[in-house]
Amino acid sequence: MKKQQTASMEDYLEAIAMLRQGEQPVRVSQISKALGVKMPSVTNALNKLAEDGLVHHERYGYVGLTTEGVRIAEDVFHRHETIRLFLSEVLCIDADTATDEACRIEHTLSATTVQRLEKFVEFASICPYGRPGWLESLRYYFKHGEHPPNGCPSKCKGHK
Amino acid sequence: MKKQQTASMEDYLEAIAMLRQGEQPVRVSQISKALGVKMPSVTNALNKLAEDGLVHHERYGYVGLTTEGVRIAEDVFHRHETIRLFLSEVLCIDADTATDEACRIEHTLSATTVQRLEKFVEFASICPYGRPGWLESLRYYFKHGEHPPNGCPSKCKGHK
DNA sequence: TTACATTGTTAGTTAAGGCTAACTTTTTAA
DNA sequence: TTAAAAAGTTAGCCTTAACTAACAATGTAA
Numbered sequence: 336m337k338k339q340q341t342a343s344m345e346d347y348l349e350a351i352a353m354l355r356q357g358e359q360p361v362r363v364s365q366i367s368k369a370l371g372v373k374m375p376s377v378t379n380a381l382n383k384l385a386e387d388g389l390v391h392h393e394r395y396g397y398v399g400l401t402t403e404g405v406r407i408a409e410d411v412f413h414r415h416e417t418i419r420l421f422l423s424e425v426l427c428i429d430a431d432t433a434t435d436e437a438c439r440i441e442h443t444l445s446a447t448t449v450q451r452l453e454k455f456v457e458f459a460s461i462c463p464y465g466r467p468g469w470l471e472s473l474r475y476y477f478k479h480g481e482h483p484p485n486g487c488p489s490k491c492k493g494h495k
Numbered sequence: 496m497k498k499q500q501t502a503s504m505e506d507y508l509e510a511i512a513m514l515r516q517g518e519q520p521v522r523v524s525q526i527s528k529a530l531g532v533k534m535p536s537v538t539n540a541l542n543k544l545a546e547d548g549l550v551h552h553e554r555y556g557y558v559g560l561t562t563e564g565v566r567i568a569e570d571v572f573h574r575h576e577t578i579r580l581f582l583s584e585v586l587c588i589d590a591d592t593a594t595d596e597a598c599r600i601e602h603t604l605s606a607t608t609v610q611r612l613e614k615f616v617e618f619a620s621i622c623p624y625g626r627p628g629w630l631e632s633l634r635y636y637f638k639h640g641e642h643p644p645n646g647c648p649s650k651c652k653g654h655k
Numbered sequence: 656t657t658a659c660a661t662t663g664t665t666a667g668t669t670a671a672g673g674c675t676a677a678c679t680t681t682t683t684a685a
Numbered sequence: 686t687t688a689a690a691a692a693g694t695t696a697g698c699c700t701t702a703a704c705t706a707a708c709a710a711t712g713t714a715a
Binding site for chain 3: 522523534537538554555556
Binding site: 422425426427428432436439440443444445447448451452454455458480482 | 582585586587588592596599600603604605607608611612614615618640642
């Protein structure tokens, strides 16, 4: 029953979950806009997802997620956010690119890798002594292609 | 002319480039084995790639890459290696999983992100004072879910 | 040098997932 | 309250990329 969904189907589930957060009930046209596909593609996808027990969708009516659908959507979204944060916070990729890229990678990363990335971002941001020196140093390295001349900036001591 | 190749076509180019490094001339059967697809799929792919000017392939004969084919294959391989190294060296993903995962992600990462990842791995490994303390600290964090009790281990001083 | 195994190709099928065109249902505004 | 607009669906088509079955070429061993 819990068959693995394709990247495309995961995108539909994720989009529905996002739209559900607004006050409006979710409609085919909204999903279409959100994903940049035409409405017939949405109808088609919803039929498949309904068969798999992940959405409910009455003809010409509203779209909703089943419990299992919510579970998967949240999982995808979690992967998305983890990747986006990593790209943005650690690799200093600009916000829009990071979001785009997260959308593509979120479907191909293993659970383990996502876990590690998550811990990594955590490690980088919840440092007990403020932003760790190595992260400053990394940014310097991104910019200049070499380590800072005097080693880490002052905060490295704090991190130690 | 330089039309963007699909993930699948990139895989074929990459596989051919790998096989070319052995002493044997590259054959359809080898590509088939290397990618885990049947021979007709290979023939089909080679026809497309030949049309795009990326491989040459005489019927019932050897397979080779054109200059442009080599360029793309090397680019894919470079992405692959960068990702694999990051997963393996920084996130401590085991070797086989890292390779598998790199195969999937290599097709979806932007050039910028690959560059940053590359610099990151470089930053982490070519530290002027030996393995940086924060990397040890990161591994501790992976294992125990929290920063090391006494801050970085001794090598952090070295890094600073 | 012929018979058989291996290798490669062709033709046709399937599945996913997009699209357009045409039709139906629902909503809205005159 | 009815006509037009908007929203949704259906049907049919296209592309990618795999597959099997059947056929063709090549290589090898008796």
